[in-house]
Structures are given as C-alpha cells and as structure tokens.
Amino acid sequence: MYPASVVSDKLLRMSETRPAKLIEGSALAWQILDSTRHKIVSIHEKTGVTPCLATVLVGENESSAVYVRMKRKRCESVGMKSVTIELPHETTTDELVGEVSKLAQDSSVHGILIQHPVPRTIDKRVAFETIPLLKDVDGVTSAAMGRLILGMPAFPACTPAGIMRLLVQHNVQFDGTHAVVIGRSPIIGRPMASMLINAHATVTLCHSRTRDLSSIVRQADILIAAVGKPQFVQGDWIKEGAVVVDAGYNEGNVGDVDFEAASLRAGMITPVPGGVGPMTIATLIEQTADAAIEQLGIEV
Ligand code: NAP
Numbered sequence: 001m002y003p004a005s006v007v008s009d010k011l012l013r014m015s016e017t018r019p020a021k022l023i024e025g026s027a028l029a030w031q032i033l034d035s036t037r038h039k040i041v042s043i044h045e046k047t048g049v050t051p052c053l054a055t056v057l058v059g060e061n062e063s064s065a066v067y068v069r070m071k072r073k074r075c076e077s078v079g080m081k082s083v084t085i086e087l088p089h090e091t092t093t094d095e096l097v098g099e100v101s102k103l104a105q106d107s108s109v110h111g112i113l114i115q116h117p118v119p120r121t122i123d124k125r126v127a128f129e130t131i132p133l134l135k136d137v138d139g140v141t142s143a144a145m146g147r148l149i150l151g152m153p154a155f156p157a158c159t160p161a162g163i164m165r166l167l168v169q170h171n172v173q174f175d176g177t178h179a180v181v182i183g184r185s186p187i188i189g190r191p192m193a194s195m196l197i198n199a200h201a202t203v204t205l206c207h208s209r210t211r212d213l214s215s216i217v218r219q220a221d222i223l224i225a226a227v228g229k230p231q232f233v234q235g236d237w238i239k240e241g242a243v244v245v246d247a248g249y250n251e252g253n254v255g256d257v258d259f260e261a262a263s264l265r266a267g268m269i270t271p272v273p274g275g276v277g278p279m280t281i282a283t284l285i286e287q288t289a290d291a292a293i294e295q296l297g298i299e300v
Contacts, residue, residue, distance in 0.1 A: 140186065166270070
C-alpha cells in the first residue's frame with residue numbers, strides 16, 4: 001500500500017483540474033485484507049494451521065526485493081505466515097524446479113509464488129509448471145490459465161483479478177463494450193483479455209508488433225495498459241469518457257499512462273500508485289487463504 005499523502009496529493013490535483021473519477025485501489029484492498037484476516041483466524045481455530053505463502057526470489061533485482069518485502073509485510077499484517085526462498089542469480093532451471101518441488105510437497109505451504117522476473121537463463125515456463133494447481137495462487141501454470149480461458153474454477157492471475165474486482169466495485173459495465181489491453185504477458189495482458197472476454201466485452205489485445213496502436217486505443221471504452229514503459233499511453237489516445245486502468249509500475253512511481261493528460265478525457269482512471277498495485281497484493285493474500293481452505297478441506 002502507498003502512503004496516504006501520495007494518494008491524497010493525486011486526489012487533490014484531480015479535483016482541481018479534471019472531470020475523471022479516480023478508481024482508487026487502496027480502500028478495497030484493505031477491505032479484502034480485513035476479511036482475509038478473519039478467514040485466517042477461522043482456519044486456525046478449526047485446524048490449528050496458519051496459512052502460508054512461499055515466495056521464491058531468484059537473483060538480485062532491486063524492485064523484486066521491494067515487492068517481496070511488501071508482500072511479507074502484508075502477510076504479517078493479516079496473520080499469514082510467509083517464507084522467502086532466496087536463490088542466487090546463477091541458479092539453473094533444474095535447481096529452481098528442485099526448490100519449487102520441495103514447496104509443492106510441503107503441506108505447511110499453501111501458496112507458491114515465483115517472483116518475476118527471473119534471470120533469462122532460467123526456463124520460466126518449466127519452473128511455473130512445477131507448481132501444483134491447488135498452490136498456484138497467481139494463476140501462472142498452463143492448467144490455471146487454461147481453466148481461466150474456459151471459465152472453469154482456478155486461482156486467476158492476481159493483477160488482472162484485482163483489476164476486475166476494482167472495476168466491478170465501480171459499477172463498470174463490460175457487456176458489449178470494446179476493451180483494449182496493451183501487453184500480452186502471461187501475468188497481466190493475456191489473463192486480463194480472457195477475463196474481459198468472459199465478462200462479454202469485445203477485446204483487442206495489443207503488443208509491440210501492433211500497427212497503429214493509437215487508433216485502436218482511441219476506440220476503447222475500457223483501456224488496460226500493461227506495457228512497462230513510463231507514460232507510454234498519451235492523453236489524446238483516450239476516448240472521451242473511457243475507463244482507463246494503468247497496471248504499469250515504473251521507477252519513480254510512474255505508470256504506463258500519462259495520467260495528467262489522460263484524466264482530461266477519461267471518465268474513470270486508476271492512479272499510480274494507489275490503484276492496481278494494492279489490489280494485486282490483497283488478491284494474492286486472499287487467494288492463499290482460500291488455497292489453504294481448499295487444501296485443508298474445511299468450510300470457513
Ligand atoms: P512484460 O512481460 O514486459 O510485457 C510487456 C508487454 O508490453 C509485452 O506484451 C510487450 O509486447 C508489450 N509492449 C512493449 N512495448 C510495446 C509497444 N511499444 N507497443 C505495444 N505493446 C508493447 O511486462 P508485464 O510483466 O506484463 O508488466 C507490465 C507492467 O505492469 C510493468 O510496468 C510492471 O511493472 C507492471 N506490473 C504491475 C503489477 C501491479 O501489481 N501493479 C504487477 C506486475 C507487473 P511483446 O509481447 O510483443 O513483447
């Protein structure tokens with residue numbers, strides 16, 4: 001979660017100059033964390049077990065280390081256990097698979113997350129596939145993704161799941177709208193497109209080879225930006241009244257959308273920070289508690 005002052009500065013600037021409604025994620029994220037805290041108490045009362053999230057971090061990536069610390073703090077705040085397995089940059093795919101397999105077999109671990117990015121020398125897909133479906137709390141395995149596409153139960157990727165929840169809370173209608181997603185990564189773009197299709201939007205999924213991106217974005221009733229390039233989406237690409245979701249997070253607390261310019265045309269817009277980010281972590285923690293409930297075979 002981000003300091004209230006950063007978020008409220010953004011709110012203040014918005015109210016002075018622009019009509020777009022701010023889609024703020026922190027409040028809903030706290031609600032989710034609060035209800036998860038209650039679930040964790042119930043799980044412990046019924047079984048004596050405390051749900052546990054295991055995160056595997058490979059190499060020394062500064063922002064990954066920050067994310068992992070943030071996740072650990074959030075876990076502690078709701079009474080969930082968290083363990084972090086730190087592996088050196090030189091770790092091979094086989095070694096990573098070995099570590100993930102140990103976590104897969106450990107009944108005290110209920111959710112497994114391999115922190116992105118991993119060094120290029122590692123075959124990420126092979127490592128992901130080692131996570132059992134029931135412990136795949138970030139929806140990264142082919143089984144979880146296939147089930148998501150088909151509308152079958154599985155834990156979805158946390159960032160797009162958090163985005164959907166935020167949009168539903170703000171009464172955004174999907175049925176029949178044109179949604180444009182920029183970015184086709186397995187953790188954001190692709191599952192996001194599937195979720196929007198399942199909600200009956202017509203979806204255009206764009207990527208680095210897309211031609212005339214700006215004219216496609218200009219048709220978007222709902223725009224999801226997940227590019228990883230600061231202020232990449234320009235204000236004049238935004239259709240009047242569109243719902244703009246910025247999933248990007250770049251150095252200096254900057255998103256993938258030019259927030260100031262986009263806010264002048266958008267109907268609703270997420271800030272960075274304080275929009276999508278807090279929802280990702282809250283969803284991850286909630287899904288880990290739900291994974292524990294399923295693995296323990298209890299009802300809470
Ligand atoms: P990624 O794996 O690097 O994917 C980026 C996507 O953007 C790719 O599909 C790429 O296309 C596309 N792209 C790159 N340049 C483009 C261009 N000029 N025009 C159109 N598309 C272009 O990144 P990611 O992991 O999805 O992350 C995206 C952003 O989300 C990053 O800023 C990251 O920090 C942020 N993020 C936020 C959260 C959160 O909780 N808020 C969580 C995870 C990530 P190709 O496929 O053709 O290369």
